[in-house]
Amino acid sequence: MIVAQHGRKLDDHEWKPFIEILLSAEHIVLTTHMNSDGDGLGSETALGEALRLLGKQVSIINPTEVPPNYRFLSGVAPIDVFNARNEACIQEIALADLVVLLDANLRERMGGIWQHVDFGREVGKLKVLCLDHHLEPEDFADLMICEAYASSTGELVYDLIMSLQEYTGKRLMTPAVATGIYVAIMTDTGSFRFPKTTPYVYHVAGELVAAGADPNDIYDKVYNSLNIQALKLLGAALSEIRLCENNTVSLLLISQDMLRATGSKLFDTDLIIRYLLSVPSVQIAVLMVEMVDGRTKVSFRSRGEIYVNEIAKIYGGGGHRNAAGCLLQFSPEKASRVVLGDVREFLKTHVNNTVIQL
CATH class of the missing domain: 3.90.1640.10 (inorganic pyrophosphatase (n-terminal core))
Incomplete structure (x- = not known):
């Protein structure tokens, strides 16, 4: 090597x-x-x-x-x-x-x-x-x-x-x-x-x-070549974005129901995460996508010296310091609770030791 x-x-x-x-x-x-x-x-x-x-x-x-x-x-x-x-x-x-x-x-x-x-x-x-x-x-x-x-x-x-x-x-x-x-x-x-x-x-x-x-x-x-299904998914997704952790974390869950309703596919979710990091106060963006087998694909993005690959590594994932991902072996609902808990602890440790309330 x-x-x-x-x-x-x-x-x-x-x-x-x-x-x-x-x-x-x-x-x-x-x-x-x-x-x-x-x-x-x-x-x-x-x-x-x-x-x-x-x-x-x-x-x-x-x-x-x-x-x-x-x-x-x-x-x-x-x-x-x-x-x-x-x-x-x-x-x-x-x-x-x-x-x-x-x-x-x-x-x-x-x-x-x-x-x-x-x-x-x-x-x-x-x-x-x-x-x-x-x-x-x-x-x-x-x-x-x-x-x-x-x-x-x-x-x-x-x-x-x-x-x-x-x-x-x-x-x-x-x-x-x-x-x-x-x-x-x-x-x-x-x-x-x-x-x-x-x-x-x-x-x-x-x-x-x-x-x-x-x-x-x-x-x-x-x-500039998004299909109509991807645009419908984007419209549906933007209304579901949550800001939490004192507006330092943005979170979006895309369910199989949402994919079916818009006629979109997994790859249509790729461009959405950029919108999660567009709010100036957001330091970490988390996009979760429900897979057909019930597992959850998670993508992380971050700013500056906040290295989200460390979070992805907790679940056997990885990637870049400011762009990483993992595949969780459980449902999106459980994934939301577990990942947000780990993000909170990560922010406590890595961002001025600030305690952030859910």
């Missing part, structure tokens, strides 16, 4: 072992985490196109459906959705000699794909690479590069592809590759406004635009 230090990027020498495994493979499967986002999708489509330019046979297989506002990336590289009954996807994994996981550093984030990857490693020559930027990686891959201080996995993919160009002498930064990386960086930096948006990130963005990425078109496709 390679974990780069704060304030620098990996050089060509550090990329070399990763590149050598990539180039030694012929049939490569790329994947990302469940409930994929712009960083994972943009990273895998960009890397997939670059590897095809190097003559590799590449398939992209994801554990869950691609959200509608990112489906234009299928024009960069086709994306298949894994299903345990889909023999074509299983066959692709069985034939692969390399699987690359992007934007996740836990094997469970691969969903049902992992058991087939694990089986391939046991009985054949399959290797696993992991490229990610989240905290606390699980050491399960043959080689993992996890740069926790990068703004996005897309930033790492940019550096990787530039090193691949240097290593192979082939031009790989095409408009399609640049588009995928730009989507990854733009979405994971909150349109270049989150704390890890360094001067280097702006430099990379400029290089991507010069290579053919269209910022206006990409932003329009990602953020």
Whole structure:
């Protein structure tokens, strides 16, 4: 495992072992985490196109459906959705000699794909690479590069592809590759406004635009293409937002009834959490979504030095310091009580030791 230090990027020498495994493979499967986002999708489509330019046979297989506002990336590289009954996807994994996981550093984030990857490693020559930027990686891959201080996995993919160009002498930064990386960086930096948006990130963005990425078109496709079901869900959700803990915490519970009534799906909830942190007094935003099996998906967002990944870790989750999540094994009603209790204790400890009344 390679974990780069704060304030620098990996050089060509550090990329070399990763590149050598990539180039030694012929049939490569790329994947990302469940409930994929712009960083994972943009990273895998960009890397997939670059590897095809190097003559590799590449398939992209994801554990869950691609959200509608990112489906234009299928024009960069086709994306298949894994299903345990889909023999074509299983066959692709069985034939692969390399699987690359992007934007996740836990094997469970691969969903049902992992058991087939694990089986391939046991009985054949399959290797696993992991490229990610989240905290606390699980050491399960043959080689993992996890740069926790990068703004996005897309930033790492940019550096990787530039090193691949240097290593192979082939031009790989095409408009399609640049588009995928730009989507990854733009979405994971909150349109270049989150704390890890360094001067280097702006430099990379400029290089991507010069290579053919269209910022206006990409932003329009990602953020201005909500379907009517998502808009109905947003309208219903906004009226249910609760402010608590002396208005320092915002909380929203989206039930299966709400999803059914609006005709929306799980991925339609992704853009809602930004509204929970829009109130100036709110320090922590909590979005809870009831899953079809009764469990509760929880997303946390926070400001400044309030690191909500510490809360997510209580429940076996994780993520970034200011953006994290977890999956609770109980109902939303119980989740609301339990999580709010832990948020209160967290705020007591981490925000000027202030006691906050429920």
